[in-house]
Amino acid sequence: MKIKVSSEIGLLKKVLVHSPDSGIGKVIPSKAQDWLFEDIVHLDTIRRKEYDYYTKLLLYFLDPLLIKGKLKTVDAPKNNYDFFKPGKKGFHNSQNVIEIQVLLSDILKDSAIKQKLVASVCAIENCSYKTQEVLLKQDAEELAKIFISGTGNNLDMLFPPVPNFIFTRDIGIVINDHILLNKPAKKARLREALLMKYIFFTHPLFKGYKDKIIELADSPYHFLLPVDADEYNVTLEGGDVMVVSSNHVIIGISERTSMAAAHQVATQLFKKNIVTKVSLVQIPRKREYMHIDTIFTQIKKDIWVMLGSFSKKRTKAALGDAILKAIEEQQPGTATSIIQFRKNDITKPVYFDSLEDLLVDISKKDLKVKGKVKIIHSGNDEFPFDLREQWTDSCNLLALKDGVVVGYDRNDKTLEAFRKEGFSIIDVKELLPQLENGTQTTNTLKNVFITIPSAELSRARGGFHCMSMPLLRDDN
Numbered sequence: 001m002k003i004k005v006s007s008e009i010g011l012l013k014k015v016l017v018h019s020p021d022s023g024i025g026k027v028i029p030s031k032a033q034d035w036l037f038e039d040i041v042h043l044d045t046i047r048r049k050e051y052d053y054y055t056k057l058l059l060y061f062l063d064p065l066l067i068k069g070k071l072k073t074v075d076a077p078k079n080n081y082d083f084f085k086p087g088k089k090g091f092h093n094s095q096n097v098i099e100i101q102v103l104l105s106d107i108l109k110d111s112a113i114k115q116k117l118v119a120s121v122c123a124i125e126n127c128s129y130k131t132q133e134v135l136l137k138q139d140a141e142e143l144a145k146i147f148i149s150g151t152g153n154n155l156d157m158l159f160p161p162v163p164n165f166i167f168t169r170d171i172g173i174v175i176n177d178h179i180l181l182n183k184p185a186k187k188a189r190l191r192e193a194l195l196m197k198y199i200f201f202t203h204p205l206f207k208g209y210k211d212k213i214i215e216l217a218d219s220p221y222h223f224l225l226p227v228d229a230d231e232y233n234v235t236l237e238g239g240d241v242m243v244v245s246s247n248h249v250i251i252g253i254s255e256r257t258s259m260a261a262a263h264q265v266a267t268q269l270f271k272k273n274i275v276t277k278v279s280l281v282q283i284p285r286k287r288e289y290m291h292i293d294t295i296f297t298q299i300k301k302d303i304w305v306m307l308g309s310f311s312k313k314r315t316k317a318a319l320g321d322a323i324l325k326a327i328e329e330q331q332p333g334t335a336t337s338i339i340q341f342r343k344n345d346i347t348k349p350v351y352f353d354s355l356e357d358l359l360v361d362i363s364k365k366d367l368k369v370k371g372k373v374k375i376i377h378s379g380n381d382e383f384p385f386d387l388r389e390q391w392t393d394s395c396n397l398l399a400l401k402d403g404v405v406v407g408y409d410r411n412d413k414t415l416e417a418f419r420k421e422g423f424s425i426i427d428v429k430e431l432l433p434q435l436e437n438g439t440q441t442t443n444t445l446k447n448v449f450i451t452i453p454s455a456e457l458s459r460a461r462g463g464f465h466c467m468s469m470p471l472l473r474d475d476n
């Protein structure tokens with residue numbers, strides 16, 4: 001299989017996803033926040049009334065033969081929605097909308113890999129020897145389910161679920177033809193990283209890419225660091241990495257990605273000649289801005305969506321508040337700063353005053369946009385809707401192709417801002433029947449924001465950009 005991603009907006013052709021599993025339905029209130037959810041969610045609603053629409057939409061774009069003409073059948077209650085359930089006979093099993101659970105059960109058929117993974121999972125989850133033996137007795141499909149949801153048929157809960165596995169973006173990222181593995185900042189996401197590491201290194205799909213997997217190492221003295229020495233620990237999550245063109249990668253330094261990790265990635269990307277430009281975007285270390293893709297994403301070559309407080313006209317200095325800017329700069333983790341390194345002139349980095357300046361620069365210099373670059377703001381840039389809607393992922397959109405994006409239906413003011421820029425807003429429930437009966441095709445859609453119901457999904461605190469790990473996209 002070919003993998004290559006050198007754009008945020010080129011036609012999406014292959015993507016790695018994970019649909020909400022039963023583990024999500026086992027998050028309990030007292031643990032929701034430790035497991036990085038804002039609340040408990042209703043499993044049937046998040047699947048049938050929300051995520052399944054996303055699956056169908058992805059299939060229409062990436063693997064239409066599997067869905068076109070079958071919409072009624074896949075949605076018929078008598079078929080138990082098996083089309084959406086990995087492991088079931090009727091599962092879609094697309095080679096383009098690839099389900100991680102299927103890859104995991106594939107690799108677990110090899111007994112050496114099974115033994116290593118059981119031992120590794122038991123080590124990080126502190127399982128007893130007996131639990132380890134129970135796990136070794138499971139077949140590959142059942143074991144994959146247990147590793148993800150924490151429990152299986154006729155078993156108690158063996159360890160916690162990994163409910164954030166739906167946010168596949170954060171577990172690894174394709175940069176051109178290389179794969180960068182993450183190193184999660186949060187304990188709740190450790191098992192995801194372990195499972196993904198084994199999949200990338202051992203699944204036949206990634207056979208040709210073993211030498212192109214980048215792993216991050218801890219510093220030699222990491223065990224001496226105090227627990228709260230966040231910026232020295234090496235942690236990185238994929239939501240902080242954006243491949244905006246074949247020569248340019250943005251890396252966020254955030255609540256989840258440390259300065260030390262960003263430094264390591266930039267150094268490796270240059271050393272291995274993967275890109276020639278790396279922009280480091282340091283944002284305040286806050287839960288609501290956990291990764292850079294929660295505050296901006298790309299919509300088209302010349303359009304971006306972002307949270308207004310990171311825009312040019314609102315930066316502290318532009319508002320004349322030099323005192324506040326200076327104070328913030330003294331406090332690690334509160335200021336925003338943007339530095340761009342170029343491989344051929346590494347000692348002369350370029351500094352940007354605002355995120356908006358960087359995004360405009362990318363459109364013009366990397367993507368050769370000649371006209372005006374437009375920035376659409378979360379909540380139409382109106383307080384308090386800007387902040388409310390950013391919290392529910394107004395800035396975390398997935399581009400299926402240049403100018404066709406998918407996002408939540410709940411961010412009314414942001415949708416208004418898209419309308420003002422000439423976008424049509426189409427709800428997925430209206431669009432799917434049109435794609436099915438041929439009155440609409442994925443090729444002819446232009447400047448469209450596709451909305452998907454989100455009442456439950458948004459409690460998991462991530463949008464569709466987070467719920468996708470692109471493996472293959474057309475170039476810009």
Ligand SMILES: NC(=O)NCCC[C@H](N)C(=O)O
Pocket residue numbers: 035036037164167169170238239240290291293294460461462463465466
């Ligand atoms: N790239 C992203 O912003 N991913 C969203 C991850 C949400 C998840 N509940 C987390 O807190 O890690």
